[in-house]
Structure formats: structure tokens, C-alpha cells
Amino acid sequence: MAPRSDLTVDDDGRARCGWAGADLEYRRYHDEEWGRPLRGDRPLFEKLSLEAFQSGLSWITILKRREGFRSAFAGFDPAVVAEFDDADVERLMGDPGIIRNRAKIAATIANARLLAPWLADEPGALDALIWSHAPSRRGPRPTALADLPATTAESVALARTLKARGLRFVGPTTAYALMQSAGLVDDHLEGCWRAS
Numbered sequence: 223m224a225p226r227s228d229l230t231v232d233d234d235g236r237a238r239c240g241w242a243g244a245d246l247e248y249r250r251y252h253d254e255e256w257g258r259p260l261r262g263d264r265p266l267f268e269k270l271s272l273e274a275f276q277s278g279l280s281w282i283t284i285l286k287r288r289e290g291f292r293s294a295f296a297g298f299d300p301a302v303v304a305e306f307d308d309a310d311v312e313r314l315m316g317d318p319g320i321i322r323n324r325a326k327i328a329a330t331i332a333n334a335r336l337l338a339p340w341l342a343d344e345p346g347a348l349d350a351l352i353w354s355h356a357p358s359r360r361g362p363r364p365t366a367l368a369d370l371p372a373t374t375a376e377s378v379a380l381a382r383t384l385k386a387r388g389l390r391f392v393g394p395t396t397a398y399a400l401m402q403s404a405g406l407v408d409d410h411l412e413g414c415w416r417a418s
Contacts, residue, residue: 236415259405263348268298274391290319303334329390355380356406363412
């Protein structure tokens, strides 16, 4: 059982990973998304992009702006985002519904430009590439937040593969956060109601 400080019991009586806190959006994300398998090129491009925007910030900051990001980035359709130009960059820099970081905006557009032709030729290719890096076996379920790694051999390999394709803002830590959020790994703590 995880130490009490690493789990929180909310008003619904369920024990959750302590990072979920009391924020309702964070709880919903913890309960319904984090650690559950996510498939598809577009949803994974969205997660990859949002994880890049999260770099240096808390995930709740991104979650609270997710609908703004979806609107600003055309639902994260790589073919549409690939067509964004300098005027779109300036539009995005003025959009209070997203994180206005020029380097991250530029990286998202550049990543879409690399992915769009590849996915047009090979639908499902991003999904297949990301999921090919899922660990083949799970070790013991983490019992404390301190047990959660920032990177793994698989996230290092995934980051290396994405970078080799030319993608930006895809370091090993970002890759591991993607693996957690997209369910390639299930890092719910022992004792959490979502631990499967």
C-alpha cells in the first residue's frame, strides 16, 4: 500500500494517486484518461504536442487550456496544422487560451509538417511507432510517487526515434509523460482505485 501522503481519499471515498489532488479536472483526468490506452494518429499527435507545451509547467496548466489548444490547433489535425504560416504563429501568440511560447508553437507546426505527408501515405504510422515502444512487461506496481521514473529505457528509445524523424520537443522525459498519459504504461500507485 502506498504511503498515505502518496494517496488521497476524496469525498467519493476512492483512493487516488496523490498528484490528482482536489481539482475536479485533475481528478477526472486521473480517473478517465491517465494510464488508459489511447490509440490513433490524431489523438497521439495531440498528446505529444500537449506534453511538449507542458515542459516546465504543471500538467493542470495544460489541462485547463486543453479546449483552447484544440480550437487553436484545428483539433490537432496534422494535415491542417502543417499548413499554418507566420500569420497563424502570430495569431497563436496572441491567443490567451493556450500557452504562448513561440518555440513550442513553432515545434508543433514543424512536427505537423513532418507528420502530415507520412501519415497521408501510412495512416496509423504514428500510432504504430509510439506503441512499438511500449514496455513488453510491467515490473512491480509503484507504491509511492518517488517510485515513478522521469525516464525509462523505452522513453529514451522513443525520444531517439521521434528525434530521428525530425520531431522537436520530444526528449526522454516528455516521451515518458506521453507513455503515461497515453497508457503505454500504467503508473497508478498500488492502493489507487484505478490501479488495474
